[in-house]
Amino acid sequence: MTTDPLVVFTPSGKRGHFPVGTPVLTAARQLGVDLDSVCGGRGICSKCQITPSYGEFPKHGVTVSEDALSEWNAVEQRYDDKRGLKTGRRLGCQATVQGDIVIDVPPESQVHRQVVRKAATARAITMDPATRLYFVVVEEPDMHSPTGDLERLERALREQWHIDAVTADLSLMSKLQPVLRKGKWEATVAVHKGHKESVARIVEIWPGLHESGLYGLAIDLGSTTIAAHLTDLETGEVKASSGLMNPQIRFGEDLMSRVSYSMMNPGGDQEMTKAVREAINDLSTSIADEAGIDADLIVETVFVCNPVMHHLLLGLDPVELGQAPFALATSESMSLPAREMDLTKMNPRAQVYILPCIAGHVGADCAAVALSEEPGKSEDLVLIVDVGTNAEILLGNTSRVLACSSPTGPAFEGAQISSGQRAAPGAIERIEIDPVTKEPRFRIIGSEKWSDEDGFDQDVATTGITGICGSGIIEAVAEMRIAGLLDESGLIGSAEQTGTTRCVPEGRTHAYLIHDASAEGGPRITVTQGDIRAIQLAKSALYAGARLLMDVMEVDKVDRVVLAGAFGAHISTKHAMVLGMIPDAPLDKVSSAGNAAGTGARIALCNITARSEIERVVREITKVETAIEPKFQDHFVAANAIPHKTDPFPELSQVVTLPSPTFNSGGGADEKSGRRRRRRS
Numbered sequence: 062m063t064t065d066p067l068v069v070f071t072p073s074g075k076r077g078h079f080p081v082g083t084p085v086l087t088a089a090r091q092l093g094v095d096l097d098s099v100c101g102g103r104g105i106c107s108k109c110q111i112t113p114s115y116g117e118f119p120k121h122g123v124t125v126s127e128d129a130l131s132e133w134n135a136v137e138q139r140y141d142d143k144r145g146l147k148t149g150r151r152l153g154c155q156a157t158v159q160g161d162i163v164i165d166v167p168p169e170s171q172v173h174r175q176v177v178r179k180a181a182t183a184r185a186i187t188m189d190p191a192t193r194l195y196f197v198v199v200e201e202p203d204m205h206s207p208t209g210d211l212e213r214l215e216r217a218l219r220e221q222w223h224i225d226a227v228t229a230d231l232s233l234m235s236k237l238q239p240v241l242r243k244g245k246w247e248a249t250v251a252v253h254k255g256h257k258e259s260v261a262r263i264v265e266i267w268p269g270l271h272e273s274g275l276y277g278l279a280i281d282l283g284s285t286t287i288a289a290h291l292t293d294l295e296t297g298e299v300k301a302s303s304g305l306m307n308p309q310i311r312f313g314e315d316l317m318s319r320v321s322y323s324m325m326n327p328g329g330d331q332e333m334t335k336a337v338r339e340a341i342n343d344l345s346t347s348i349a350d351e352a353g354i355d356a357d358l359i360v361e362t363v364f365v366c367n368p369v370m371h372h373l374l375l376g377l378d379p380v381e382l383g384q385a386p387f388a389l390a391t392s393e394s395m396s397l398p399a400r401e402m403d404l405t406k407m408n409p410r411a412q413v414y415i416l417p418c419i420a421g422h423v424g425a426d427c428a429a430v431a432l433s434e435e436p437g438k439s440e441d442l443v444l445i446v447d448v449g450t451n452a453e454i455l456l457g458n459t460s461r462v463l464a465c466s467s468p469t470g471p472a473f474e475g476a477q478i479s480s481g482q483r484a485a486p487g488a489i490e491r492i493e494i495d496p497v498t499k500e501p502r503f504r505i506i507g508s509e510k511w512s513d514e515d516g517f518d519q520d521v522a523t524t525g526i527t528g529i530c531g532s533g534i535i536e537a538v539a540e541m542r543i544a545g546l547l548d549e550s551g552l553i554g555s556a557e558q559t560g561t562t563r564c565v566p567e568g569r570t571h572a573y574l575i576h577d578a579s580a581e582g583g584p585r586i587t588v589t590q591g592d593i594r595a596i597q598l599a600k601s602a603l604y605a606g607a608r609l610l611m612d613v614m615e616v617d618k619v620d621r622v623v624l625a626g627a628f629g630a631h632i633s634t635k636h637a638m639v640l641g642m643i644p645d646a647p648l649d650k651v652s653s654a655g656n657a658a659g660t661g662a663r664i665a666l667c668n669i670t671a672r673s674e675i676e677r678v679v680r681e682i683t684k685v686e687t688a689i690e691p692k693f694q695d696h697f698v699a700a701n702a703i704p705h706k707t708d709p710f711p712e713l714s715q716v717v718t719l720p721s722p723t724f725n726s727g728g729g730a731d732e733k734s735g736r737r738r739r740r741r742s
């Protein structure tokens with residue numbers, strides 16, 4: 062039996078015996094314990110920090126004495142003086158084993174550290190990025206064994222980091238020699254290795270130890286908006302999030318109008334490609350500025366987008382997506398240099414990864430939702446609706462997953478709405494209408510107070526009350542229906558029919574007045590009949606898509622609903638159901654997931670195994686094409702009513718009783734909703 066000291070690592074529980082004098086980092090590596098190191102044990106990166114524990118550990122069967130590790134050494138002292146080490150921490154590459162010891166590896170020292178998402182359905186992302194930093198000491202050139210600098214750098218990577226094959230392109234080669242000499246033959250290299258590649262590639266090189274980090278962009282490229290998350294590739298932390306409107310809107314608001322623009326205008330596809338690439342360049346410059354980092358440190362970008370955006374981003378004419386059978390140029394995932402896509406405001410050797418498309422009109426954004434929400438791992442039948450200009454809908458469980466995409470239009474994003482605006486300070490995001498008095502009260506982004514509470518006026522003094530955002534318009538329309546201002550067909554009643562002078566004539570129809578600051582030169586915010594129609598079209602498309610998937614699955618109800626989308630987390634699930642955006646389900650089984658497509662992009666950015674996983678999952682998803690399914694049209698028409706012409710909503714009626722379907726049969730408030738309102742206020 063060995064008398065070598067026992068080393069126990071927590072939290073992994075891995076243990077083994079090592080000779081006295083073994084560095085903790087070496088023991089960790091031999092046991093396969095996840096302990097980070099960029100400098101390869103030279104005592105300069107501090108990634109290998111550990112916390113030794115002393116005393117009795119009956120659970121592990123060891124007693125750890127005070128001298129179980131070697132004494133604090135000069136390298137640790139130097140690091141502590143320069144940067145500071147937390148009390149109780151040691152450097153794993155410096156401390157050596159002297160006796161039985163229990164060693165904790167803190168989360169920040171783990172290579173595959175987990176980052177917990179800040180969402181209702183929080184789950185961890187394990188860090189395993191395609192591009193990583195390595196510190197190397199490169200042999201100096203020698204007259205007697207003439208080899209090139211790159212060859213000696215390759216040898217250093219092989220011997221010090223077990224990276225067997227690397228390449229470097231010409232632009233990297235041109236900086237190699239000065240950098241190696243400046244760093245006195247010590248350098249940090251960023252090496253990219255894709256999940257399908259056998260050869261790694263040197264993306265960047267810095268003299269000495271590079272300590273300014275490495276970053277990636279996760280971009281959700283939507284028809285209306287482009288959202289980006291600048292993510293630290295070592296920690297997974299989102300350093301900045303930013304978004305802008307997709308400039309392609311000027312060529313057409315929805316996907317099909319952009320495809321037609323390309324069909325009707327020779328070179329139109331190239332114009333749209335140029336516009337979106339310029340916008341992404343602007344976005345990467347501004348997001349790097351916001352985070353205070355050099356844009357050259359952005360070495361990877363992951364895109365998720367629908368098929369039309371996918372083609373236009375890549376510079377492929379989307380014309381085939383305008384007609385059946387909706388053939389994609391490729392549905393496979395893509396890895397390519399950012400330069401090939403004219404993305405110049407990031408590292409010149411940055412790499413792009415685009416998630417696979419599912420097929421036809423079901424794109425990489427839907428794949429990203431599947432990666433984030435994992436319907437195929439759900440025991441119960443889950444319906445996931447990613448709300449955007451083009452909605453991605455997934456229905457499934459462990460036995461089968463179906464997907465479709467539905468053209469909702471931009472109404473849910475506040476576009477095509479008379480007082481609509483993007484979600485920004487000053488926008489109405491919550492609204493309640495008293496079912497008896499028909500008076501509204503609302504909240505705006507930027508204030509926690511309702512409009513009838515003390516202090517509201519002071520809160521909004523700087524932002525003003527500027528319009529209604531996507532979640533606000535959903536609540537407004539649903540509340541109008543609950544309060545009897547709107548009949549089942551979506552018609553706004555007159556003042557006589559509804560009993561409120563807030564229902565004002567507007568041409569041959571009516572509008573509901575929410576807020577009027579026109580006397581002071583401010584906006585007059587109303588919900589018009591045109592707004593209701595736009596919302597009806599959008600919600601009917603959403604519901605019809607979901608219903609179509611339920612038909613294919615041969616079910617009449619689902620166990621749970623997840624609402625996702627850029628503003629998914631802000632949608633009130635009850636109001637979404639009153640509106641008939643989603644099929645009936647118990648309200649406690651309807652949840653919000655935030656921007657699931659964006660989260661999927663971030664997962665693929667931080668973890669290359671997730672890329673292989675989604676490529677496999679996508680092959681198993683059954684795609685349903687809404688554009689050629691006759692039943693889609695039937696469902697669409699029936700879903701026009703609020704909440705629905707024929708489908709019952711028994712779960713919804715447990716919490717809200719809606720007024721009569723028409724004004725003639727006596728509209729107005731019902732007792733249940735009146736009581737409910739008084740409780741809430």
Ligand code: FES
Nearest residue numbers: 102104106107154
């Ligand atoms: S491995 Fe870099 S300081 Fe220990």
